Amino acid sequence: MATIAGYLLLAIGLSLLVGCATAGKAKVEPAEPTPAAAAAAAEPSPSLPAGPSVVHFTDGREGFLITEPSGMDAQLRADFDQASAMIKEAKFDKAIELLEKVIAQSPEMTAPHINLAIAYRQINKPEQAEQHLKKALELIPVHPVASNEYGLMLRKAGRFAESRLIYEKSLAAFPEYHPIHKNLAILCDLYLKDLACAVEHYEIYGQAMPKDQQVKLWLADLQTRRPTASAGMGNGLSVH
Template sequence: VLDLFLLLSGCAGNTWPSVERLKDGRQGFVIREKAGMDAASLAEFQRAVALLNDGKDGEAIELMKRVIDRSPRFSAPHIDIALAYLRIGAPEPAEQHMKAALSLVPGHPVAGNEYGLLLRKTGRFNEAREVYEKAVDRFPDYLPARKNLGILCDLYLNDPKCALEQFERYSRLMPEDEKVKIWIAELRIRLGR
């Protein structure tokens, strides 16, 4: 499984956001954002994440709103509040915050994957495809978005070539996923390969 790390950084002279591969042997990448988040906001953000992890979505949403008000240019609070809104059954504000995160970090893999799922669930399949494609173009090794793009192409867009391409690329990095291997075999049969 790939790790995704979102870091706050105040270093000058870099283009923001920046992306780099992990150097410690793990698979994944780092997205660095110049957020300008003060210590109090960072502490509040960390408390909100803990509340989310404890399933206290309403409390987390209120904290995240304050963090976003003070640090609107940081994508992680937008993503986290969107996920909390989805868990309480509020897709409209969730979509608004996913769009905000994607405007800050175009093609953000987590925001793109979650927004793609929301678009798919609401029947906006072509929009979902665009969002997934941006995510996998910018972050080709982010496997959840690649797998979900394959599912979308196969089951919702009737595009078996797209589905096969996504599943094959996914399977090269996640060879232990037997279910996807079965999907690949079925797609190859359907395509006469």
């Protein structure tokens, strides 16, 4: 089994490398688990289904685990890792070739579909990118990384209402996945002109990621343009 730990715990087996204002990238790689996450991986609950499943933490931590059955052997994992490195190096055609091979042998994993979509988008093949994002979302509906990438792609295509719907559906299931809050805020601010929505999601993101000074500047600008946009929202950022 491969496990994705969402937000704070990215640790076991299949981890997510997520860009905040840009696309996330799913990457299969060993990572250092927290003791609790390691125990969960070592002793999976017998109540979990055999297929993909999502478990939200109930012990006070903010986050989630996505568990997927993996048929990857060592060679397939190595191919996946090589393809991920090639995407970073902008060798998209070679990455696509490897990822297609990985998917042919392990079609049930979401990460190869997400990374393949990213590679296709980079070479301006949005139809192929959308096909693989839809497949990832068939495997795990409202998958946060797939939803984040799909929402970005839809926004760039001018399909703003669809982008918003994708974001909002994913946030209903994964409200702690903060990159989507940021991207929904950007969508509402710059493209939909829904300033109340923009303020709400900039604030949520800013509270979770206080070191992101850019968001504070954007929120300050938004409040200047419409000082009443965040009136009565009680949980606003302190902007200096």
